[in-house]
Amino acid sequence: xxxxxxxxxxxxxxxxxxxxxxxxxxxxxxxxxxxxxxxxxxxxxxxxxxxxxxxxxxxxxxxxxxxxxxxxxxxxxxxxxxxxxxxxxxxxxxxxxxxxxxxxxxxxxxxxxxxxxxxxxxxxxxxxxxxxxxxxxxxxxxxxxxxxxxxxxxxxxxxxxxxxxxxxxxxxxxxxxxxxxxxxxxxxxxxx
Amino acid sequence: xxxxxxxxxxxxxxxxxxxxxxxxxxxxxxxxxxxxxxxxxxxxxxxxxxxxxxxxxxxxxxxxxxxxxxxxxxxxxxxxxxxxxxxxxxxxxxxxxxxxxxxxxxxxxxxxxxxxxxxxxxxxxxxxxxxxxxxxxxxxxxxxxxxxxxxxxxxxxxxxxxxxxxxxxxxxxxxxxxxxxxxxxxxxxxxx
Numbered sequence: 001x002x003x004x005x006x007x008x009x010x011x012x013x014x015x016x017x018x019x020x021x022x023x024x025x026x027x028x029x030x031x032x033x034x035x036x037x038x039x040x041x042x043x044x045x046x047x048x049x050x051x052x053x054x055x056x057x058x059x060x061x062x063x064x065x066x067x068x069x070x071x072x073x074x075x076x077x078x079x080x081x082x083x084x085x086x087x088x089x090x091x092x093x094x095x096x097x098x099x100x101x102x103x104x105x106x107x108x109x110x111x112x113x114x115x116x117x118x119x120x121x122x123x124x125x126x127x128x129x130x131x132x133x134x135x136x137x138x139x140x141x142x143x144x145x146x147x148x149x150x151x152x153x154x155x156x157x158x159x160x161x162x163x164x165x166x167x168x169x170x171x172x173x174x175x176x177x178x179x180x181x182x183x184x185x186x187x188x189x190x191x192x
Numbered sequence: 193x194x195x196x197x198x199x200x201x202x203x204x205x206x207x208x209x210x211x212x213x214x215x216x217x218x219x220x221x222x223x224x225x226x227x228x229x230x231x232x233x234x235x236x237x238x239x240x241x242x243x244x245x246x247x248x249x250x251x252x253x254x255x256x257x258x259x260x261x262x263x264x265x266x267x268x269x270x271x272x273x274x275x276x277x278x279x280x281x282x283x284x285x286x287x288x289x290x291x292x293x294x295x296x297x298x299x300x301x302x303x304x305x306x307x308x309x310x311x312x313x314x315x316x317x318x319x320x321x322x323x324x325x326x327x328x329x330x331x332x333x334x335x336x337x338x339x340x341x342x343x344x345x346x347x348x349x350x351x352x353x354x355x356x357x358x359x360x361x362x363x364x365x366x367x368x369x370x371x372x373x374x375x376x377x378x379x380x381x382x383x384x
Contacts (some may be wrong), residue, residue, distance in 0.1 A: 081336060133324075133325075141333055144337065145336065147273070183372075186379075187375065187379030
């Protein structure tokens with residue numbers, strides 16, 4: 001809680017979230033509990049935006065590195081189903097995180113909600129969780145293939161593949177933490 | 193809610209959970225909301241036990257099928273790192289789900305809590321989530337290898353591998369849903 005004061009930039013307008021009025025204060029009640037809850041919710045909102053922004057960056061890198069990984073002969077990514085899978089999931093993850101970042105930035109700047117809060121919490125949580133599973137699945141499927149290729153030859157093709165896999169794993173880590181935050185938000189929605 | 197009445201076996205003693213007294217009623221308040229909350233929590237407790245039991249069954253099957261997958265020559269699972277990974281995660285998942293099922297059955301039968309409620313909710317959620325990620329990762333890594341082997345030869349070795357992979361995926365599905373339930377429980381803990 002205390003590091004919030006150091007980070008709070010003055011241009012972000014902290015609003016009372018619409019859920020706070022009907023949601024229960026789980027602290028020891030009173031004004032202090034409600035204030036702590038608002039601070040936590042504001043921190044979580046900005047934290048999830050930052051995490052999704054980083055995930056967007058990493059998935060973009062992963063899919064661009066993999067898509068440009070064509071060096072002739074056997075060193076073309078599209079000869080290997082694992083790499084095609086990694087590319088597909090990289091694109092999907094970029095689209096999803098891009099859409100989420102766009103929506104969150106717009107909500108922060110205009111103050112209007114594009115989706116109903118309950119619907120948004122569901123989309124957030126299931127989206128994060130499913131994309132996280134897909135990312136870890138595609139990265140894991142591409143690792144053994146790359147290992148085996150690198151035993152034979154260590155060149156720009158295998159290095160680029162390894163880079164794309166690492167980027168996917170970083171994007172997975174960000175989305176896994178983001179799914180935690182979204183899961184907490186979903187559970188504290190009233191009338192779930 | 194209505195299917196609870198059909199399933200409720202008389203021997204399971206429904207207790208008021210210790211969290212319910214201090215946790216907020218998220219319904220429209222009053223006795224009805226609290227009763228609905230108790231019913232939901234009881235349903236969730238039994239649902240998570242059932243899901244972990246099924247996950248235990250599937251991970252046991254997966255690791256037994258894979259461990260007995262030795263048919264001489266190149267048809268030995270331990271020549272392939274993907275299959276060794278699948279086996280290791282199968283064993284880990286069996287141990288984890290076995291321990292959880294043991295704990296939950298003991299809590300249901302004796303009524304005593306082995307862990308503090310908050311600690312138990314954390315262990316449940318992070319355990320389920322991490323094992324689910326590991327299971328999907330190991331299954332995904334083993335799929336392309338098996339695909340490639342089956343293009344050359346379709347025999348008892350590749351069939352057993354495919355069976356073990358499927359069992360891992362089923363165990364993953366159960367644990368993913370169980371992680372959802374544990375996440376909800378964790379979020380409704382007071383003083384989180």
